[in-house]
Amino acid sequence: MKRILTFLLAAALLLTSLSCALSASAAAESSDWMTKLTNKTLIQVVEKEIGKGWTLYQPNPREEDTKMSSNSFLKNVKLYPVVARKDDAMQLIILKKVKGKWKVDVCNDKALTRPELTIRNFSMDENVSSSDTKYTVYFDYLDVKGKVYVLSLTLYTEFESMFDDLYYLDGGVWESPSVSIEFINDRGFELYSYYSGGYTSAYHVYMYGKANFGVDEFQFADVPLQFSDLLTSAVCNAPEEGAPLYIAPDANATPVAQVHYRDEVQVIQQNPAGDWTIVCYQGNYLFIQTEYVNFPE
Structure with a gap:
């Protein structure tokens, strides 16, 4: 306040x-x-x-x-x-x-x-x-x-x-x-x-x-x-069924969307990378498990 x-x-x-x-x-x-x-x-x-x-x-x-x-x-x-x-x-x-x-x-x-x-x-x-x-x-x-x-x-x-x-x-x-x-x-x-x-x-x-x-x-x-200043392009390395996206970094929550293998995603790359990565999906900031993201070299 x-x-x-x-x-x-x-x-x-x-x-x-x-x-x-x-x-x-x-x-x-x-x-x-x-x-x-x-x-x-x-x-x-x-x-x-x-x-x-x-x-x-x-x-x-x-x-x-x-x-x-x-x-x-x-x-x-x-x-x-x-x-x-x-x-x-x-x-x-x-x-x-x-x-x-x-x-x-x-x-x-x-x-x-x-x-x-x-x-x-x-x-x-x-x-x-x-x-x-x-x-x-x-x-x-x-x-x-x-x-x-x-x-x-x-x-x-x-x-x-x-x-x-x-x-x-x-x-x-x-x-x-x-x-x-x-x-x-x-x-x-x-x-x-x-x-x-x-x-x-x-x-x-x-x-x-x-x-x-x-x-x-x-x-x-x-x-x-703004958040978008931190975004960088990455490629999704998802399994066949796709990688779920969550509104919070919690795999037990209900996914709100998903991305698929080789989809390009906009993410915020962090140092060091944790278990979760922030992803911008259709204008919303969500979370994806880092194992499903291939970051640029």
Whole structure:
């Protein structure tokens, strides 16, 4: 429920910003509804690291009208995110307070870049205290059809900061199921679809050695936007009677469909391969026993 409320708030902010942008000048549109960094000390720290010529942005508040780079706000945080943009380049910069002085802790020029998406806003909770040990940051994107995606990052003061998940409405309308692609560091993804009425479908995709979601190494372009991004073609190696497909990885359940010998199937290949493989069949994600799948070399 918290994730859904977060998404609804982000979408509302984007829709409000969009209505304002449509009535504003071209110069106003180019601001992308983000707020330029105003704290001179932080600007100097960032420019010393990456040079001048970048447009620097500070996070917007989630709810209240708070000056997010004021000294009164900064005194309560130990980590602070900044987005730097120049032409088509973009960097995520994490500042860290060390003995009362700010310094650049992380610069990542691939963390926020995705060719088919445009960043429109980023924000963090304005209600922080000096005792907090983590802060969640949200990056809001739009695709060419106006579909909203929310990428979340948790900054930890005592552990490695990690990107957590990508959230959106599948189909882009409120009646659509919501989709959450959660990142499990060094393991892979957990993909969830939430439907009205409380029904949830979940899929675990293991990609050991290929999934690093730490803030310093994360690459947004490598993350799937939907299940279909992970599909690959394979050939069914079924017995004569065919290979059954199930809605859950349970051979004692009743099959809902079947595929036959040498049928081409679209599957999500995992590492390591388990007893079950996720297969896309007529637009539905089902399970097939891995022994019936010949994966490409």
